[in-house]
Amino acid sequence: MLKFMSRLALILGLAGSLAACGVNNVPTYEEQARAAWSEVQNQYQRRNDLIPNLVETVKGFAAQERDVLTSVVEARAKATQVQINVDQLTDPEALKRFQEAQQQLSGALGRLLAVSENYPDLKSNQNFLTLQSQLEGTENRIAVARRDYIDAVRVYNTELRTIPGRWIAAFLYPEAQPMATFTVAEEVTRNPQVKFN
């Protein structure tokens, strides 16, 4: 009995110390990166949800800007189609497609906001102002979510590529793959800034 007990204590102690030295890091970081990705997708979705309202509001004052309005609607439709589920995150091509679709939408939105500068009635419309501030907040959240995702992926990939994480992964999590991330250049040419005044 005593022998059993001390052995059990030893095993538990060893398991505890293994956990402390990072045997769980790979799945933990992977989950964190996936959660960060969901947040990115959430925030882009939130932007998508704002757009129909924005388009309607602008239409009410500037229906003649048909080209710009259509390009926004089309870019939104396309961006809605390109979704990535968490299992595709290891595929850089999928991420690139997602990013391109969203960037096209950012460009179209930027043009829409630029032309709305020409319509004083629109600019002072309360509904438009509200939408504008929501859009600005969403662009902000997208930037934050993207940065968090980049950080989480950096931590996860570093764990996979460095020792001892590399050994642990080869041993216990052979299916773990490095994840794709946003390229830094895209961060610099960031979404259009919505400015007041």
Added chain:
Amino acid sequence: MRLAAAIAALWLACAGVAQAAEPDFPPLTGRVVDAANLLDAADEAAIEARLRAHEDKTSTQFVVVTLPSLEGYDIADYGVRLGRHWGIGQKGVNNGALLIVAPNDRAVRIEVGYGLEGTLTDALTSVIINGAILPRFRNGDFPGGIRAGVDDVLTVLDGNGEELRQRAVAMSAPDQDDWIAFAFVALILGLWVLILVTNFRRHGWKGLLAGGGGSSRSSRGWSSGSSGGFRGGGGFSGGGGSFGGGGSSGRW
């Protein structure tokens, strides 16, 4: 010995993974951090008292900060980083908010923590900034603008009783992770004591000395279990809340 040195070097390499560059944040000295010296002592004390009263009532942390420089960062970017760095808002509830004024960059922002985004929406913060703050700032009345902004934010935060109630519920729920860690540590400690006692019975004091293997680890578990402490006696510190870019900015 050489092996030990090699392992130590690896450890150091692990610990030294480069962190992303952060701006040079001012220290969190209270609920009003007037690094740009826009407020006189009386204003500062009055605002501080209101913010403290509000936190005592609702646990929401709202901090006013003035900055001499944004160090080249966009104010929105700076705001999120500062909020996370200070950990404004309670841990898990993320009910923190910042009013950031950067007079030399001519920028102002209300940064809203995750947990307050539903109450203090982007649209409302934009209304507060454009309606209450910017007109006064444009006339050079910084204390007045800050006071008006604080008034409005607190009004919005007070306006929603249902949310306050939900937050109180969330605050009182025990943290599950802590319980698991606690149970684990208690189990190990219990086994250890059991072995000690049996050894002592069998072999006397000698057995007690020999039987204490594997205990150094378990004592370490205590420190990691006790996260999320905040507010000491009279000082003020962030509760560990997080930010996700909510709120809005204005320029003048």
